[in-house]
Amino acid sequence: MLSKKKHIELDEIDSKILSILAKDAKLSYAEIGKKLFVSPGTVHVRVKKLTDSKLIKAVRADLNYGNLGFDITAFLGIYLEKSNMYESVKAELKKIPEVIDAHYTTGNYSIFAKIICKDTEHLRDILSKKLQNIKGIQRTETFISLEETLSRPLILADID
Numbered sequence: 001m002l003s004k005k006k007h008i009e010l011d012e013i014d015s016k017i018l019s020i021l022a023k024d025a026k027l028s029y030a031e032i033g034k035k036l037f038v039s040p041g042t043v044h045v046r047v048k049k050l051t052d053s054k055l056i057k058a059v060r061a062d063l064n065y066g067n068l069g070f071d072i073t074a075f076l077g078i079y080l081e082k083s084n085m086y087e088s089v090k091a092e093l094k095k096i097p098e099v100i101d102a103h104y105t106t107g108n109y110s111i112f113a114k115i116i117c118k119d120t121e122h123l124r125d126i127l128s129k130k131l132q133n134i135k136g137i138q139r140t141e142t143f144i145s146l147e148e149t150l151s152r153p154l155i156l157a158d159i160d
Contacts (some may be wrong), residue, residue, distance in 0.1 A: 013038065015157035018045055018055070022153035025059045035159065041120070065116050073148065076131070077109035077141040085090050086110065087135030092134040098126055101119040 010018070013036060021031050029043040038042070050056045065073070080089060086104060091114065093099050101114040117123040124143070131140060 008055055014046055016159050019155045019157045019159050070116045070118050072119060072123050073145040074115050074123055075143040076113045078111040078113060079138040080110040081136050081138045089134055089136045097128050
C-alpha cells in the first residue's frame with residue numbers, strides 16, 4: 001500500500017521565509033527578519049522547523065557551469081530493461097557526478113536525467129563509458145540544450 005505524503009500547513013510568515021530563501025538563500029536571518037518585521041531568532045526557529053520537517057531539503061549555491069568550463073547541458077531519456085531495475089540503476093546514476101538531476105517518469109522513458117559536461121567529447125565518454133555500462137539500462141536518447149530559457153524556484157508568497 002502506498003503511503004500518502006504528509007502536507008505541512010504553512011502560515012504566511014513560513015511561506016514568505018521559504019519564498020525569500022528560494023530567491024536568495026544567502027540572506028542572513030537578520031535580513032530576512034527585517035523584510036518580514038520579525039526577529040532574527042524567529043526566522044532561525046522557523047527555518048529549523050522547516051528543515052526538521054524536511055520542507056527545506058538543502059541550501060546550495062546555484063552555479064554557473066559555463067564559467068567553470070562545463071559548456072554542454074544534456075537531457076537523457078533512459079529506457080530500462082525492466083521497471084524493477086529502477087532502484088539499482090538509480091544507485092548507479094548517483095555515482096556519476098555529471099548527472100545532476102534524475103526523475104522516475106511516466107511516458108516513453110523510465111528515467112529522465114540532466115547531465116552537465118565540458119564538451120561533446122566529455123558527453124560521449126559519459127554516455128559510452130558510464131551510462132551504457134549500467135546494468136538495466138536498455139538504451140538512452142540524448143537531447144542537447146541550446147539555451148536555458150527558464151530556471152526559477154516556485155515562489156509561495158508575495159514578497160517585496
